[in-house]
Amino acid sequence: MRITAPTHTARIALALAVAALAGTSACSAEPAKGSPAGDAKSGGTVVQVAAAESFWGSIAGQLGGEHVKVTSIISNPDADPHDYEPTAADGRTVAGARYVITNGAGYDAWSDKLIAANPATGRGALKVGDLVGVKEGGNPHQWYSPESVHKVIEQITADLKKLDPADAAYFDQQKATYLGSTLAPYDKLVADIKATYADTPIGASESIVTPLAEGLGLKLLTPESFLDATSEGTDPTAADKAAIDAQIKGKQIKVYVYNTQNDTPDIKAQVDAAKAQGIPVATVTETPTPADAPFQDWQITELQGLAAALKQATGK
Incomplete structure (x- = not known):
């Protein structure tokens, strides 16, 4: 449910402030503890991922498997990503992420402000519009392009391997399973x-x-x-x-x-x-x-x- 007060500007300012305060937690991936969903069952690294939209978050979660924990900011079908008003919780999500996926191409400009409020050394970031060559003013709905979807799959895998090189072989296997089986009917x-x-x-x-x-x-x-x-x-x-x-x-x-x-x-x-x-x-x-x-x-x-x-x- 969208809260009507405070104003749009004040809400973004609040989210940015929270992101800045939480910034110290965003420097590295968390070690797995073995119990909550999203932790690596065999130990090792769990990369905290923030996705602006759930369609990209879904793909990232399946490619990352037990070595990622994905939080999608927009998952409510009633929310409009074009004019979404980020919350303080969204600021904390971005602040705690080691990898952030946004759509770009003018679709989710609010996410750029959240990221800018909390610059973190070593954080990975994927802006899909930039990856597929669609700038603001072009068609941002690239999750409906099969070609773009495949480019995103390749890039997410490559980025996760850079962020967690010890599990590179695992990410390669996850991608092979996703492409060879899960996504094959599509x-x-x-x-x-x-x-x-x-x-x-x-x-x-x-x-x-x-x-x-x-x-x-x-x-x-x-x-x-x-x-x-x-x-x-x-x-x-x-x-x-x-x-x-x-x-x-x-x-x-x-x-x-x-x-x-x-x-x-x-x-x-x-x-x-x-x-x-x-x-x-x-x-x-x-x-x-x-x-x-x-x-x-x-x-x-x-x-x-x-x-x-x-x-x-x-x-x-």
């Missing part, structure tokens, strides 16, 4: 959809669908300005809405994909219009649903839904 769905439905025209409600469509080889017809407006919470233009209405009415799109966590009146009208025209509708969410779903389970469910909609629309 990769297969991506490959199968691309092979079967490449260039199929689709419509979408907002820009989180863009990296997914690109990764799957689908042709996204919705005007980019409309997708961005919905994602950023601004009013779309009448021209864009008219263009989408024409696409739906003329069945220029085969499937409509929308984010159920951001169903504005305009989006609801488009969904209803698509259904009325017999156009299958698939859904996605910006953050994992349910909140504790592992990254791959969440994404596989959505990909299965999209594949079913594409099959219904094309008969393939």
